[in-house]
Amino acid sequence: MDAEAIRDLLKHVREGRLSVAQAERKLRASPAFVDLGFATVDHHRELRQGHAEVIYAAGKTPRQVVAIARQIVKRTGSVLVTRADPVHVRALRRAYARAVHHKDARAVTVQPARKKRSLRPGIALVAAGTADLPVAEEARVTCRFLGHEPEAVYDVGVAGLHRLLARTDALQRARVVIAVAGMEGALASVVGGLVGAPVVGLPTSVGYGTGSGGLAALLSMLNSCAANVCCVNIDDGFGAAVVACLINRASD
Numbered sequence: 205m206d207a208e209a210i211r212d213l214l215k216h217v218r219e220g221r222l223s224v225a226q227a228e229r230k231l232r233a234s235p236a237f238v239d240l241g242f243a244t245v246d247h248h249r250e251l252r253q254g255h256a257e258v259i260y261a262a263g264k265t266p267r268q269v270v271a272i273a274r275q276i277v278k279r280t281g282s283v284l285v286t287r288a289d290p291v292h293v294r295a296l297r298r299a300y301a302r303a304v305h306h307k308d309a310r311a312v313t314v315q316p317a318r319k320k321r322s323l324r325p326g327i328a329l330v331a332a333g334t335a336d337l338p339v340a341e342e343a344r345v346t347c348r349f350l351g352h353e354p355e356a357v358y359d360v361g362v363a364g365l366h367r368l369l370a371r372t373d374a375l376q377r378a379r380v381v382i383a384v385a386g387m388e389g390a391l392a393s394v395v396g397g398l399v400g401a402p403v404v405g406l407p408t409s410v411g412y413g414t415g416s417g418g419l420a421a422l423l424s425m426l427n428s429c430a431a432n433v434c435c436v437n438i439d440d441g442f443g444a445a446v447v448a449c450l451i452n453r454a455s456d
Contacts, residue, residue: 238275242268245275254453255350256280258442262287266295273299273314282315284349286342286442309341309441313349323353326452328378330368330395332361332385335410340384342441343406343448350449354382362390368398375399380451382444383433386410389421396430402451405435406444 216222238245249257256276261269269285269292276283277300285296287310296303300314327347331340337358347354355378360368368391375381376399384406385391392405405425409418418438425435436443 240271243272245272247279259285260287261285261292266291270295270299277314285312288312306345308338309345311342311345324351325353326379327352327354327448328357328375328381329354330357330381330383332391334359336384336386336408339408339439339441343382343445346442346445347449352449352452362394372398379455380448382406382448384408386421387415389424392425392433393428393430396428396433403433404444404447405433407438409439
């Protein structure tokens with residue numbers, strides 16, 4: 205049972221259309237989780253956090269991903285699957301005709317066939333280079349799934365600073381900025397110095413050997429001299445998007 209269903213239930217009790225006992229029975233019939241043996245699907249996450257459980261496909265079999273997805277879709281009507289391999293994509297497409305594969309983001313979404321949603325503006329998504337796009341696109345798809353429309357500013361790394369400065373207006377319009385960069389990860393600090401909004405640093409594993417698979421970018425963002433910069437884990441486009449969406453929603 206999601207937040208809207210609970211509000212309707214309480215409204216019906218207040219209006220006398222349901223008794224307290226009837227409402228209690230409805231709540232009892234809505235389990236907090238479902239145990240599949242290999243997974244415990246959390247049905248109350250949307251109530252606690254504002255969005256339903258998302259499936260991280262890496263390490264799971266196609267059968268497991270589909271089984272979890274069926275439970276989530278049955279309750280909420282939609283699901284987001286991240287880090288989906290081709291075998292996961294094929295299984296989800298067999299299970300759901302409306303499954304959409306976001307190839308660059310390595311993600312799959314299943315959403316109801318309905319009119320175009322009104323997405324909340326307020327997030328800027330800035331990526332240093334084209335090699336960072338898989339992680340940036342994971343963040344973009346996640347933002348859109350959660351109901352937000354990020355403004356994408358791609359390939360504006362510090363190696364050509366004029367490209368970023370030409371897009372300053374887009375950055376300063378945002379309530380929160382996601383800065384995606386590998387190599388030395390300097391983009392987050394530069395963006396932090398240009399805006400008065402929170403900046404979510406998203407380090408990527410892009411770079412040569414001494415970048416240590418994104419560790420250099422992570423440490424750079426953690427040591428940013430711009431006080432409005434925080435950061436998430438290496439290549440965690442999903443996590444950066446969730447944080448940005450929470451900030452954007454709270455700013456209303």
